[in-house]
Amino acid sequence: MPERWRDIAGPVGLLPIGERNAISDVPGVLVGHSQAESGELTGVTVIAPPVLPVRAGVATVNGVGELTKKLEIDEWGIIQTAIYLCGTHALGMVYHAAVLAEGGDPDNTLIPVVGECDDSDLADSRTITVDDVMRARASLTAEVAEGSVGSGTGMTCFEFAGGIGTASRRIGDHTLGVLLMCNFGERERLTAGGLRFEPAGQPAPAEGSCIAVCATDAPMTAQQLRRLALRPLLGLARAGSYAHNGSGEIAVAFTTAQPQTLHNSALNPYFAAAYEAAEEAVYNCLVAERPPLRKRDGSPQPEFPRHLLTGS
Numbered sequence: 001m002p003e004r005w006r007d008i009a010g011p012v013g014l015l016p017i018g019e020r021n022a023i024s025d026v027p028g029v030l031v032g033h034s035q036a037e038s039g040e041l042t043g044v045t046v047i048a049p050p051v052l053p054v055r056a057g058v059a060t061v062n063g064v065g066e067l068t069k070k071l072e073i074d075e076w077g078i079i080q081t082a083i084y085l086c087g088t089h090a091l092g093m094v095y096h097a098a099v100l101a102e103g104g105d106p107d108n109t110l111i112p113v114v115g116e117c118d119d120s121d122l123a124d125s126r127t128i129t130v131d132d133v134m135r136a137r138a139s140l141t142a143e144v145a146e147g148s149v150g151s152g153t154g155m156t157c158f159e160f161a162g163g164i165g166t167a168s169r170r171i172g173d174h175t176l177g178v179l180l181m182c183n184f185g186e187r188e189r190l191t192a193g194g195l196r197f198e199p200a201g202q203p204a205p206a207e208g209s210c211i212a213v214c215a216t217d218a219p220m221t222a223q224q225l226r227r228l229a230l231r232p233l234l235g236l237a238r239a240g241s242y243a244h245n246g247s248g249e250i251a252v253a254f255t256t257a258q259p260q261t262l263h264n265s266a267l268n269p270y271f272a273a274a275y276e277a278a279e280e281a282v283y284n285c286l287v288a289e290r291p292p293l294r295k296r297d298g299s300p301q302p303e304f305p306r307h308l309l310t311g312s
Contacts (some may be wrong), residue, residue, distance in 0.1 A: 001119070003145075005283035009193045009309045014281065015278030018168035021280075023047065024142040025168040026215040026228045027246035028256055032181065033150025033164070034136035038127035041293060042119050044094060044136040045150035047179055048082040048211050049256055056254040057226030061233045063246015064209050065209045066091060067179035069111045077222025079254060081112040083213055084133070085151035085181045087125025088118045097133035115211035115250060119154030122205060122295050144179070151181055154293075156208060158240065158284055159200040161293055161305040165285025169273035176216040176270055178232050178277040182291025183208035184247050189240040190305035192283050193309050201300075207246025210236055218260045219240030231252035231271045235278025 004021070005012065005109060005123050018025025028050025035043045057077045058236035068091070073079060081102045086094045090115055097103075098112035118124055144166050148155070152163025157277060162184075168177035185208070187200045220228065229251040243249045253274075286304040293301035 011282035015169040021180040022144040028141040032136045032140040041154040042123035042125040051077040059229035061249040062243040090125040090128035091177040097130040117209040121156035150288040155183035157182040158190040159187040165281035167277040167280035167298040174218040176273040209248035212251035219257040219259040231274035232278035241283040
């Protein structure tokens with residue numbers, strides 16, 4: 001198994017983790033990735049609840065980005081499709097493919113949930129096709145690959161290679177998991193493992209974004225899920241984000257539970273779990289093993305210096 005953050009640098013936070021330390025520790029939640037058949041450093045990631053619809057909520061720290069269906073989630077408090085992640089210029093194609101994949105037609109109107117980050121420093125996400133989306137759906141599994149995979153292939157995190165990161169926490173009989181598409185951060189603000197970094201130099205990269213997906217099997221209402229969705233974004237701040245002007249820092253949270261019985265007074269452990277899991281997901285993204293990558297201008301995409309965490 002690839003080494004992850006806690007294998008190298010130890011635990012993050014106080015709460016116990018799930019079996020895989022991934023969003024798929026929430027029973028029935030699956031994740032699929034595909035790389036673009038075009039050969040571009042871009043792709044698609046799908047997060048699928050076990051049944052649909054499910055209750056959901058959305059929160060935004062900075063809204064320079066897109067998560068489709070947000071208005072309807074705010075109004076109805078549900079999602080009716082899996083959650084799809086992609087590069088910015090693939091959003092329309094992925095939305096179209098999601099409608100086809102999930103049975104949208106004149107007798108069944110669907111608004112898919114599609115979130116995007118800008119991977120144009122490394123990739124041309126206009127090359128994503130319907131087939132790329134279908135392959136991501138066909139690969140749905142409980143084993144979640146991290147780093148430069150799926151929609152995260154061409155993403156940058158604190159000016160290192162970024163992409164997908166995930167983590168989970170246990171709260172009594174319930175589980176909460178977070179998956180991030182990390183494409184944000186200035187290197188000198190990264191606080192991982194007590195390390196401090198110098199600025200990456202000029203020219204500075206374009207401002208990036210992060211889409212956070214938070215899943216739980218706790219019996220929350222849609223309003224509670226809206227509040228929960230904010231907490232992974234606080235975890236990004238713990239890692240070193242300040243939600244800069246051009247960043248789309250957006251989160252969607254959903255529950256697989258049918259009852260709505262959790263009292264507001266019981267929410268704090270879940271808020272803490274989402275905060276902790278998101279911070280660890282950032283670090284898992286950074287240390288994920290990946291092949292060497294090059295930007296569209298031919299320059300190498302730097303990798304996080306894992307050796308600094310071990311002193312070797």
